[in-house]
Amino acid sequence: MNYGITVAAILTLAIYSFLYKDNPFYKAAEHILLGVSVGYFVAVTVSTTLIPKLFIPIFSEGKLSYIIPGILGMVMFLRFSKKLSPYSRIPLSIIIGVGAGVSIPAMMQAQIIAQMKATMLPINSLSNIIIIVAVLSVLIYFYFSQPHKGAIGVGAKIGIYFLMIFFGSTFGYTVMARISLLIGRLQFLLGDWLGFID
Amino acid sequence: MHRKLPLLICFALGTFMLVQFFVPHKASTALYEAILDWVQIIYAFSLLVGAMMLIKHHAVIASGRDAKERPFSILILMGITVMLVAGLFFGRGEGTVFHWLFQNVQAPMQATMFSLLSFFVASAAYRGFRARNSQAIFLLVAAIIVMLGRIPVGEIISSYIPKAADWILNVPSMAARRGIYIGIALGTIATSLRVILGIERTYLGGK
Structure with a gap:
């Protein structure tokens, strides 16, 4: 018998019990998850950062300058x-x-310049025109130093429509990601644990 | 002094890290990399401080008189202790207790927590997705097309639905995201300058 699968299945059901209402099984599972996650991150931080970047340089390589960040950390x-x-x-x-x-330079390089460069497209297709109009109109919408009236108002209004498309598609994408996780958990419970499905 | 020294350090280091980007000299690059290394170490300690605060908080509850909350705080403390001892003293590779706990406790519970959100997202969509005006219609249509485009039913209804979903994600949605990213970058730069110049000092706490 695989005890790991049974433990995972019991904890999975404990979390799903929240769909009925908040109950001690859910609270217990929630607190176990929090404790285990904190323990995981501390163990990983110590083994991947503090040991190789602080303790090994000081104690094995004799780099005494690393005592300074150690003291600052303490x-x-x-x-x-x-x-x-x-x-x-x-x-x-x-x-x-x-x-x-x-x-500052990282944002300038990776976001502003890179995004502007990617928007400077040849105006030879409908998609390219839409991209240019959408980026400009969304930027106009986020420009609050001038009242949204006249030409700026029209630009901002077009920007809202593109933002709505963005929010809708992002929502749809997120929902599908969550549902695929749900399907994965159901497959685990019905297949790996109970063996009802292959 | 308690506030001036941190502000001075923040200004000096912030200015150096900013200016260094434009000075590709060997010595300045070496110093830049050394500072980044040091900051990683200090940052790791800050994570430990956070964990210590959580442990302290739950240790108080676990040793207190609130019988309702005590068992849950004990569970958190047990989870932290078991994972820490397993990870630090018995290795983290395959076949270890740490790996077993990650595979059978942490990973399935995290996936289940995220999947639980699908129920709440569906209920929020039911309440929020009302085509009250033209802007809401755009949101609703984009969401429906993207959702249908990601599942086999969309392809069965029409072969255009997956293509339309891809087009929405790659053209108008991506362009709007680009505008948001540029806005975020400008906001980050403005906030960073405020921090370096000591105008933004909420991280020091107090008034």
Whole structure:
């Protein structure tokens, strides 16, 4: 007997019991998932980041400069002390500052320039014309420094229609993804666990 | 001092990381990569702080008098402990306890949680998908065509439905998404500049 399949099936049914109403079985499964997920991420973070990037460089390779990020990381734990918690802002400001500095050129390159480049299409097909009109009209819609009146108002209104198509198609795509997951779980329960289907 | 020093560090590092992009010198690139390495380490510690806060919160409940909530907090603490001990001391490869727990507890439960949302999405669609005006009709038609285009029934009804679904996803929907992405990028750049210049300082907490 495969105990793993039985455990997975019982936990799956416990989560689906929420469709009836909130109950202790669902709450238990929900809390197990939270605990296991946190344990998973901590174990993976320690083994893939802290051990190879901090402990091995310091203790095996003798790179003592890595003690500095180690100490800064430990300073984060001062959050738990009422008196010393302001010092935990120092490592936080390093993460925020570096993140902000890195994101400006990254966003400029990966989003703005790349997206604009992809929109500069030859006007030789209906699809290309629609793409150009849609990008421009959606950008006009998000331009709030001018009131949406006159030509800007018309552009913004066209933008709303394209946004509606985007929201509708994204919704449809998400629904289908969720339903395929549901089919997968039902196949698991009826096939792998109970053996009713192949 | 408690607020000025973090703001100064944020400004100095943010400016350096921004300017470095335009200075492809060997020394500056080496420093840039070293800082990125260091930030990864500090970031890993911040995840540990988050986990510690969760453990602290549930340890208080587990040792408290609320008999209704106590068993659930104990379950969370057990889940964290078992997964941590298994992952850190007994390996993470195939055939290990960690791998077994991931395959038979975490992965199926995550998939089930996401699949559960299909019921709520369907109920939300029933309540929200009313063709009240022309904009709502566009949303409704796009959603129906994309949903039908992804299943065999769509192909049976008409061979044009899957093609129409692909066209909607690749042309108007993709173009609107492109506009949104450009907007997000401009917003991110504006917020990053505010953070570097110390105008946006909510991450420091307090008033």
